[in-house]
Amino acid sequence: MTDQPQTETRRSPAERFFGGHPVSVILRLALISLLVGFVMSVFGVNVQGVIRGAIELFREALRDGFGIFRNIWGYIATGALLVVPIWLIIRFSKAR
Numbered sequence: 591m592t593d594q595p596q597t598e599t600r601r602s603p604a605e606r607f608f609g610g611h612p613v614s615v616i617l618r619l620a621l622i623s624l625l626v627g628f629v630m631s632v633f634g635v636n637v638q639g640v641i642r643g644a645i646e647l648f649r650e651a652l653r654d655g656f657g658i659f660r661n662i663w664g665y666i667a668t669g670a671l672l673v674v675p676i677w678l679i680i681r682f683s684k685a686r
Contacts, residue, residue, distance in 0.1 A: 629675050
């Protein structure tokens with residue numbers, strides 16, 4: 591047995607859902623969204639382009655079947671534009 595008392599902190603349903611205090615989580619998400627949005631705009635990526643690309647990918651998949659895999663390196667590079675900065679931000683935020 592340990593001599594340290596076990597204290598249970600009760601978290602509200604909102605805190606359990608958000609994974610922390612809702613205001614701080616929302617502020618962090620807003621900051622991350624701002625940074626990712628800025629990086630995407632630097633590369634010329636916008637919401638309409640992403641939506642159009644997703645629709646075109648779906649149409650291409652329906653039309654060609656597995657023909658979409660011909661463009662796989664382009665899809666990997668495009669996805670990396672979103673994934674890598676988000677991953678870096680998450681890694682840096684957990685490093686503190």
